[in-house]
Amino acid sequence: MQEKEIQVDSMNTSFARVMEIFTWIGLITMVIFGLLYLFDLNSYVSVASVISHWGNSESKFWQETKGIRISGYLFLKHLNTVDCLSMVGVCILALAPLFSVVAALFRSKKIYTILLLILTVEFIFAIIRPLIMGGGG
């Protein structure tokens, strides 16, 4: 059997294709706005402030830089700033596997449809859990 004769099923190829697309979108978004952030263009937390406080734990860091306690996806409320837009890129990367699983779900058969459905529900719960149960811990 030659390489071209090996057939990868559509469940796998759909998963791979969608993952590739969202990885590129996420990476480009994260890097472009991340580089702009270095110039300190309209940032939510200034670069100097980050460097001054990044030795603190996350809770103390946010308390000292912005006087807040983070609970949920705060960066979504400040999409006019470059650091928060860079975080959107990270979000797209973290969503890529979910979109890929959903794409594969439509091409799956029998038991794998159920498994991927469970996986999708678990993934969505992981995303919305901080919103309904608060914070990370």
Added chain:
Amino acid sequence: MKKEFLVSALLFLFVVLLAQYVSSATQPSVSASSCWVWPLILFLFTFTIGIIAPMAGVGGGVLFVPIAAAVFPFSVDFVRGTGLIMALTSALSSAPQFIKKGLANMKVMSPIVIVSIITSVIGGIVGLWITSTFPSGKYYITMVLGIVLFLIFLVMMFSKRVEYPEVKTVDSLSQALALTGVWYEPSLGKAVEYKITNLPIGMFCFALVGFIAGMFGLGAGWANVPVLNLVMGAPIKVAVSTSMAIITVNDAAAAWIYLAKGAILPLIVVPSVMGISIGARIGARIAVKTKPVIIKYLVLAIMLFAALLDVFKALHGLGII
């Protein structure tokens, strides 16, 4: 071979010393130049890791997290968040290629990640809870990280890899899910068929690995590959590739915990991801031509050193030494 070893070791040492120097020099006040210095040091540091990691057959996260926790001035929370995104990005970049070649298999991945996604999220929650609840939490985490790294060192030092494991009997769950696959192996010039076994044991192992990955922001390929290869009977290439696909899902789910707690900072993540991505491409090219054993021992030595440094830093922070 000697030249590669020397250049890698010197570059690595230079970046670590530079980080230590700048760390002590920029603590009291932040100058405009230090805003650029840190991203540059991070870029160089992760670029070096990116080059040497593929030659030693490890992911970048397993080197980044313990070393950065030991020598960089960031809190271990941000180091773990960055490590997770680095491992996620690396896995997202390579997994689609492996899947298209038939090397990574969603049939194998699906039942495993259903369990490990839950434990990786729990790991992320527990890790951040410890640092935010206990005043000395970050030192406890750093100490356990050092111990985990020592265990990884032992696994890497002593575990063997089987190119094509022979699967004689298949458990009923693996049989019901038809966990089989095929890929074309150019070195043999033929298609290789394989079957997977011991799925229940494998799922249990991945539950533990998922927890550690989520808690410490590690990619966990160091554990995924031996479990898939030695316990579940996957050929080594399939084990490495499927491990990448598993990491995409596990780390992405755990990343949401870190995102929701604000433990991911673009200033640390962006230069690190860029450095490791560019370095890994160069490292992978070198690794195809040559895989010097001396580099593997260099990485193992770095891991052991970082483990000791983490434990020392934690004990010092707790006032024990």
